[in-house]
Amino acid sequence: MKIKKFQFIMIMFVLVFLTAGVTTFALSFGDEKVVERIQLRDREEFSKLYDAYEQIQKNYVDEVDDQVLVDGAINGMVEAIGDPYSDYMTVEEAKSFYESISSSFEGIGAQIEERDGNIVIVAPIKGSPAEAAGLRANDAIIEVDGKNIQGMSSNEAVTLIRGEKGTVVELTISRPGIDEQIKVNITRDVIPIETVYSEMLDGNIGKVQLTSFSEHSAEELKQHIADLKEQGAKGIILDLRQNPGGLLPQAIEIASMFVPEGEVIYQMEYKDGTRERQLSNQTEKFDLPIVVVVDGGSASASEIVAAAVKESAGIPLVGEKTFGKGTAQTAGNFSDGSNLKITTARWLTPSGESIHKNGITPDYVVSLPDYAKLPYIDPSLELKENVLSEQVSSMEEMLKVLGYNPGKVDGLFDADTKAAVISFQKDHKLKETGIVQGDTTVAIMQQLSNKITEEDPQIGKAVELIKEQMK
CATH class of the missing domain: 1.10.101.10 (PGBD-like superfamily/PGBD)
Known part of the structure; x- marks a missing residue:
């Protein structure tokens, strides 16, 4: 028996949060690699796997679909890694994954991840039904429409939570610090991916909220800041709270707005210990006082920007410790359309510190009221x-x-x-x-x-x- 040839499209993910209606991620493309066909029989370590497959096919009392067995075997290997960011997606799950990469989607609008067997909310999207329903970072989704989803992958959970505009989904939530589980009915809607919001505060201070890093976020952020300057802004607050991340190129471009040219934005560390540094490509010095605000919903690409401005530009951070997502994934499509995504690197702060599971502590720790x-x-x-x-x-x-x-x-x-x-x-x-x-x-x-x-x-x-x- 042969494993199907598949193309490994090198996509470096800094954030892969499969969401209830959207998948956001950071990526950079490299060269395509083709994995040669191999015979499982010729690899000693695969002999038991092949024998198990053969025994099921010959002796199991009912008919079994070949693809179901292959999907199950691959999924089992990935789950055995114990990494919530490594994942195998069936053809249907992969299709949903890529359909989610758009300017809008239908769902509840909440970024999620699998953590210790639970599906946990990273952050609700601003203006989404999830935000209106009061969902918060670190809420664990226990049931979807009465079905227990503990132990499911984030992909499996997404297929249950997503749905057409106007339909209702009931979530059972476990919230840290609350003994009773909370049942929430949420009406799904079309969620446009608007990422930048701004307003003038008293004292000629402009506040810009960046809710995720999507395709045009850097361009929009620059325009919002320019508009605030025209309105008389003499200082800027960049609000990254509840921002679960997004596209890596956008994070680099946005960090480069504030980090001097040639300074380090982040480092990427690979399995063999080698590191690559991403430097700022700033073309115009930012000329206003600025402070960045973060919280426990600031993750991945948000943390890249936060660490970069803190360590390489001396910009103060205010708020609460960030989420702590500091790994990168490589994804590859099999020829049948299914997808394998595995963690292949860790990103580090400019000084070489890993934030994975640790987060970034702001210069000024300020909590919201109880x-x-x-x-x-x-x-x-x-x-x-x-x-x-x-x-x-x-x-x-x-x-x-x-x-x-x-x-x-x-x-x-x-x-x-x-x-x-x-x-x-x-x-x-x-x-x-x-x-x-x-x-x-x-x-x-x-x-x-x-x-x-x-x-x-x-x-x-x-x-x-x-x-x-x-x-």
Whole structure:
């Protein structure tokens, strides 16, 4: 029996987060390599594999598809590596993988990865149904529409989570620090990949949020900064929070905007210990004070940029420790359209430090307030008098933060809680039922989100640092 010849298209991935509706990745192309056909019989180490295949074909009570056995054997070898970023994709999974590389997609809009047998959210995409539903970095997806997905690969999970616009998927979430699992119903939608958002803050400071590194991100970032300058910006905050990464060439181009020409952006270390350095190709010096903000959802390409500006340009980082994704993958297509992706290198910071599983600690560690970590409340739940649950406790905390007095925050929906709910509903022109469900639940969480944005201490610290540089 022969393994089919396949082309190894050298694609260096700095980020491969198969998402609930999108696959984002960083890549650079090299030469094509053709792997010669080999006889399994002629390789001693493959004799047991061949014998097992032959025994199944001859003696198993039912008919077995050859391709199913081959797919299973390859998948088993890859899983035996124990690396969440190495993966085998069947023809169908590979097709979905490449279809996801587009300007838009249909799904919930959340980057995921397989970690220790769990499917974990890296970050929701800005403006996506996943973000609106309150999904967060490090949430583990336990079930999809009632089906347990623990032990699945990220590819398998994606096929369950993705779906057509307008359809609903129910996710069961396990969140760090919360004992009860959370059920979330999310309506899938078309998610356009818009990556750059900007606004002027007080004090002639411009803030630019980069949500991922897609094909035109560098070009868009330059235009947004130019627009902010025209509006009078004297300093820039680059917000990389909840940015799970993306295309490596874009990360290099964006880092080169701020890192002086010839300085190191990152190093790539291979199996034999050799290292390659990527240098900045800056053509025009950046002439404004700048601070970069990161958090636990900043991963891969975001971490490349963050490490580069910190170590090679002396630009301060503010926020929380980054995600810690520092490996690179090479992917190759078999002739039948299936795909094998394996980790072939590690990327290091300019000084040679590995951030894999460690992340990057900012120069100024600033956490969001505790209320920013309150768990999502499912709008379909009916919270009313005499209900006792963790969801009621979360809702009481939210009302308290928003200036309403629910009485003792103990998870019991009592008369004080009802009075606070009615007061909130009255202020926001909602039906005064004293019951938290549907529009009332959404309104409470939206007001909390607005408060987090308005009182953002991480941006506040960045503004303080910019003003110091502007003096």
